[in-house]
Each structure stands twice: as structure tokens, then as C-alpha cells.
Amino acid sequence: MSMRRxxxxxAGMTKFVRRSQETGRELSWEAVSKALESCEMSLDQMDCVxxxxxxxxxxxxxxxxxxxxDGAGAWGKPYMRGYVGGGTGVFAPAQGWYHIASxxxxxxxxxxxxxxxxxQPHPQAAFNSxxxxxxxxxxxxxxxxxxxxxxxxxxxRYGLKKEDIALxxxxxxxxxxxxxxxxxxxxxxxxxxxxxSEVLAWPVQRLDVSPITDGAVALxxxxxxxxxxxTPKPVWIEGVGWCxxxxxxxxxxxxxxTYVEEAARMAYKMAGxxxxxxxxxxxxxxDPFDYKELHHLEGxxxxxxxxxxxxxxxxxxxxxxxxxxxxxxxxxxxxNPIAAAGLMKIAELFWQLRGEAGKRxxxxxxxxxxxxxxxxxxxxxxxxxxxK
Amino acid sequence: MEHLVYPSKGLSEQAFEKREVLxxxxxxxxxxxxxxxxxxxxxxxxxxxxxxxGRRCFKCKRVMVPPRMFCEHCFRPTDEWxxxxxxxxxxxxxxxxxxxxxVRLTEPEIPAVIDLDGASRGMGIMHKLGAVDSRAVKIGMxxxxxxxxxxxxxxxxxxxxxxxxx
Ligand SMILES: [Zn+2]
Numbered sequence: 053m054s055m056r057r058x059x060x061x062x063a064g065m066t067k068f069v070r071r072s073q074e075t076g077r078e079l080s081w082e083a084v085s086k087a088l089e090s091c092e093m094s095l096d097q098m099d100c101v102x103x104x105x106x107x108x109x110x111x112x113x114x115x116x117x118x119x120x121x122d123g124a125g126a127w128g129k130p131y132m133r134g135y136v137g138g139g140t141g142v143f144a145p146a147q148g149w150y151h152i153a154s155x156x157x158x159x160x161x162x163x164x165x166x167x168x169x170x171x172q173p174h175p176q177a178a179f180n181s182x183x184x185x186x187x188x189x190x191x192x193x194x195x196x197x198x199x200x201x202x203x204x205x206x207x208x209r210y211g212l213k214k215e216d217i218a219l220x221x222x223x224x225x226x227x228x229x230x231x232x233x234x235x236x237x238x239x240x241x242x243x244x245x246x247x248x249s250e251v252l253a254w255p256v257q258r259l260d261v262s263p264i265t266d267g268a269v270a271l272x273x274x275x276x277x278x279x280x281x282x283t284p285k286p287v288w289i290e291g292v293g294w295c296x297x298x299x300x301x302x303x304x305x306x307x308x309x310t311y312v313e314e315a316a317r318m319a320y321k322m323a324g325x326x327x328x329x330x331x332x333x334x335x336x337x338x339d340p341f342d343y344k345e346l347h348h349l350e351g352x353x354x355x356x357x358x359x360x361x362x363x364x365x366x367x368x369x370x371x372x373x374x375x376x377x378x379x380x381x382x383x384x385x386x387x388n389p390i391a392a393a394g395l396m397k398i399a400e401l402f403w404q405l406r407g408e409a410g411k412r413x414x415x416x417x418x419x420x421x422x423x424x425x426x427x428x429x430x431x432x433x434x435x436x437x438x439x440k
Numbered sequence: 441m442e443h444l445v446y447p448s449k450g451l452s453e454q455a456f457e458k459r460e461v462l463x464x465x466x467x468x469x470x471x472x473x474x475x476x477x478x479x480x481x482x483x484x485x486x487x488x489x490x491x492x493x494g495r496r497c498f499k500c501k502r503v504m505v506p507p508r509m510f511c512e513h514c515f516r517p518t519d520e521w522x523x524x525x526x527x528x529x530x531x532x533x534x535x536x537x538x539x540x541x542x543v544r545l546t547e548p549e550i551p552a553v554i555d556l557d558g559a560s561r562g563m564g565i566m567h568k569l570g571a572v573d574s575r576a577v578k579i580g581m582x583x584x585x586x587x588x589x590x591x592x593x594x595x596x597x598x599x600x601x602x603x604x605x606x
Contacts, residue, residue: 063444064445065444065446066445066446067446067448067450069448069449069451070451070452070453071450071451072450073451073461074448079448083446086446087444090444112468172465173541174540174541174542176542177541180540186474186476186480186597187483187506187565187566187597190596190597190598191566191567193551194540195540196538197534197536200534200536200551201532201551201553204532204533204534204579205531205532205553205579208532208579232442232445235450251535252536253535253536253537253538254535254537255534256534267448300506300512302553302564303504303562303563303564304562306531306532306553409441410441
């Protein structure tokens with residue numbers, strides 16, 4: 053493929069909070085201003101803008117991206133919104149990548165914003181209409197059902213216990229204690245705390261789930277010649293991939309995310325990765341629920357099927373382990389403003405690979421990382437590989 | 441990177457609940473009338489008769505439930521209607537103690553994915569389990585549909601009240 057190299061050269065974000073005083077536009081502006089500040093570039097230097105934001109229903113504002121556009125710095129610029137549900141935050145940088153890789157633009161501002169807090173009485177209400185309107189909705193489903201059904205299928209397939217999975221929540225919430233934007237960082241949380249938390253939809257308990265969050269994240273992407281002028285430490289987007297499984301979700305094998313594997317294969321091929329476990333040094337898989345980190349690590353082929361829990365128990369995925377996973381603290385710890393949470397993972401790889409992650413810095417000079425998000429009706433995988 | 445996190449202002453739940461901040465509210469009223477389409481129309485009409493119908497694809501040999509007029513695998517029209525059993529196997533389940541608005545339930549709802557006998561392997565449908573002690577529910581459990589009386593059926597997935605252990 054004759055594509056141009058594209059680098060991330062700047063990143064910024066808001067704090068992740070339960071309910072922001074700022075509007076979505078204001079949050080977008082805050083994140084963008086920090087991203088531009090980080091690379092000492094101005095909005096005039098941005099050729100185009102990509103916005104990622106999940107359901108309009110959260111805000112009760114139709115065509116939300118147009119509403120957010122001024123805060124995202126899109127006034128008078130080529131602008132587009134990508135939307136693949138929870139997968140959006142890792143899809144938006146892939147869109148930014150092809151805007152530049154294609155030769156169409158030299159720079160791209162990628163902004164992801166989400167406010168879950170406006171939806172009353174609870175943001176779950178925004179998801180009631182994702183279920184099939186004839187064959188499912190009359191049963192009165194709620195969003196937790198599908199995660200609980202998937203988690204139980206995964207646990208049953210490999211004979212896993214709640215304790216095996218709670219380790220992920222503990223690791224990520226502890227990691228998040230070192231993240232300055234974090235909502236739920238907790239250096240002292242234990243497996244027992246997770247196991248004692250309120251049962252929502254067995255096997256899902258309160259501390260297995262990421263919190264309702266508001267926040268925004270922005271990145272500056274640049275073509276190679278621009279990137280080399282702007283920073284001595286560009287972080288390259290080496291591979292992107294995405295894949296969608298069938299919407300007949302009850303017809304799928306819920307114990308394995310095939311769509312993540314397909315997306316990863318696409319990204320790894322582009323990045324020239326043949327042995328992901330050896331060639332990737334940091335992973336930021338999507339972790340809205342603790343079991344999802346394990347599920348996705350397997351889909352990303354970083355561990356064999358059913359083997360991510362055992363690796364987690366051995367400490368392999370700790371920040372100081374052989375393959376640090378969610379050193380940011382992930383959605384479980386930093387928070388889960390849907391699209392912004394995915395882009396936070398890309399920002400984390402950017403800071404980690406530049407050695408700028410502060411207290412969260414992974415030791416050993418990591419050179420390559422993978423981030424992944426997941427969404428729609430549990431059916432989309434989005435993957436980005438980054439390297440220095 | 442601490443300086444790259446904007447000092448955004450988080451509001452507490454209490455500040456919001458006590459109306460210490462200004463906010464506007466809006467109630468959406470949305471009404472739709474959906475035509476059921478060919479495949480699902482037949483599926484719902486058969487449920488009203490106390491039967492579960494799928495569609496067979498001659499190429500990949502799958503019997504698909506819910507039925508569809510085209511095979512998404514072969515991307516060609518499906519070929520014939522195929523009745524499946526109202527008996528099946530629990531593929532996965534949950535004990536759900538909260539409603540969609542997070543109000544707690546004293547007795548859990550038990551959503552499940554059920555593989556129906558006669559459908560291709562893995563072709564499950566979502567429904568609920570009932571008439572069972574929630575502690576006794578297991579993956580692999582055999583269950584059967586409990587139909588509403590014919591006079592109460594409306595051509596809906598809820599014409600099956602729930603599935604109970606065989
Ligand atoms: Zn077929």
C-alpha cells in the first residue's frame with residue numbers, strides 16, 4: 053500500500069468526572085486546547101477535524117457532532133463524525149489516520165467527547181432501543197443483560213471464578229490512582245471489595261463495571277514531514293483495523309470476540325506484526341467490565357483462548373509485568389465517557405511510548421503498544437497499533 | 441503529562457440532586473409503528489399459534505432463528521420455513537436484580553440465551569426463565585416454553601410467557 057506515515061504528535065484531555073459542570077462543547081474545547089498546547093500548534097495548522105461521540109440519546113441532541121463542532125475547533129474546516137458505539141474512541145484515530153495517510157490532509161485534530169450524565173433517570177435508558185424491536189424489546193431487557201450473559205458464557209467456557217476476573221478491576225482501579233484525570237482510582241481496593249459489591253446482574257457486580265462518566269480527549273495527528281518538524285518524539289500509527297460481527301447476537305459464540313481477532317489481524321498485518329505477544333509491549337484493551345479486558349486480550353491474540361485470567365493472576369499484566377495491560381487504569385479506573393474513554397487509551401500509549409506517563413510509566417523503554425475498543429451491539433472491534 | 445489534563449469542574453451527585461446547579465429538563469415523546477416485515481411477520485404470527493418457525497438456507501444448510509428472508513452468510517435468499525421445537529438448552533443466563541432505570545428488584549429476572557432443538561447449533565434466542573429457583577439455574581439446563589393461553593396471545597415474543605426447566 054502506498055500510504056503516508058502518520059504520527060500522533062500531541063494529546064490532551066479533560067478530567068473524567070461523574071457529572072461535568074461544562075457542556076459537551078466546553079469539554080471538547082478544553083481537551084482540544086490542551087492537545088494543541090502539548091505540541092505548540094495552533095488551530096490554524098489543523099487541516100481537518102474528526103469527532104467521535106457515541107449515542108445522540110445520551111444528550112438528547114440529534115446530530116450531536118454538529119452541535120459539538122465549535123468546541124472541537126471544526127468551524128470552517130472539513131469535519132466528520134464516526135460512530136461505532138463503544139468502539140468509537142479507537143475508530144476516530146483510525147479515521148484521522150486515513151485522512152492523512154491518503155495524502156488528502158497533512159494534519160488532523162481527533163476529538164472524542166462524551167457526557168453520559170444528562171440521561172435521566174439513568175444512562176442505561178439510552179440503550180433500551182438497541183435491542184431488536186420485534187424479537188427482544190418486548191421482554192423488557194436492559195443493557196446489563198447482554199454483558200451478564202456474555203460474562204457468564206465466558207466464565208462457564210473456561211471454568212473461571214469471580215475471583216479470577218475481579219483481579220482485573222483491582223489492577224485497573226489501582227493503576228488509575230496514578231492518573232491525574234481519574235474518577236475511580238483507588239490504591240487500596242481489594243478483590244474482596246469487588247466480590248462484596250452490590251450484585252447488579254449476576255455475574256456482574258457493581259465493581260465489575262466502569263462508572264458513568266463525562267469527559268473529552270483530543271489528539272493531534274500529522275503526516276511524517278510535519279511530525280518531524282513538530283516533535284523529536286513522534287509516535288507512529290503503525291496499523292489500524294476494524295471489524296463488525298452479526299447483529300444477531302444470540303446466534304454468536306459469546307465466549308470469544310471473533311470480531312476483535314479480525315480487527316487485530318488487519319492492524320497487525322499493516323504493522324508487520326507476526327507474533328503479537330513478543331512484538332507488543334503495552335496493551336490498552338477496552339475494559340468497561342473487568343471480564344472484557346480478558347476477553348479482548350484473547351481476541352487480540354496476546355494470550356490464548358481462556359488463558360488471560362491465569363496470566364493476570366501471575367502478575368503478567370501488572371504495570372511492572374511482562375505485558376502491562378491498561379497501565380492508564382482503563383475505563384474501570386479512569387472512567388468511561390464512552391468515545392473519550394477509547395481515545396484516552398490512545399493518549400496513554402502516546403504518553404507511555406514517549407516516556408511521559410509519570411507515575412504510571414511502564415519500565416523497560418516500551419517501543420510498541422496496541423489499543424482496542426468494542427461496541428455497537430457487542431459486535432464491533434476497533435484496533436490501533438502505535439510505535440516509536 | 442499532568443499539565444495536559446484540563447482542570448474540568450466535576451459536580452457531585454448531591455449538588456445535582458439538591459439543585460445547587462442550574463439545569464433544564466426535556467421529556468421526549470416518540471411514537472413509531474413498525475411493519476414487521478416478511479420473516480419476522482411470519483415468526484410472530486406463528487408464535488400466536490404456539491409454534492416457533494425458522495428459515496432454512498439450502499446452501500449452508502443452516503436453520504436460522506429468528507427467521508430471515510436472506511442468508512447473511514451466503515448472501516442469497518433463504519429457501520424454506522422450518523419449524524423448530526419449543527424445547528431447548530440454556531446457553532447462558534443472568535440473574536438480574538435491577539431494572540433498566542436501576543431500580544432494584546427483590547426477585548431477579550432471569551434472561552437467558554436458549555438454543556432451540558431443531559435450529560442449527562448456536563442459533564439461540566433471548567428469552568426469560570421462570571418457574572425455577574434462581575439458585576438452581578445452570579448453563580446446559582434443558583428448558584421448555586410456557587405459552588400464554590391462546591386467547592391472550594397477540595403475535596409477540598411475549599406469547600411465550602417464559603421458559604421453564606424440563
Ligand atoms: Zn446460507
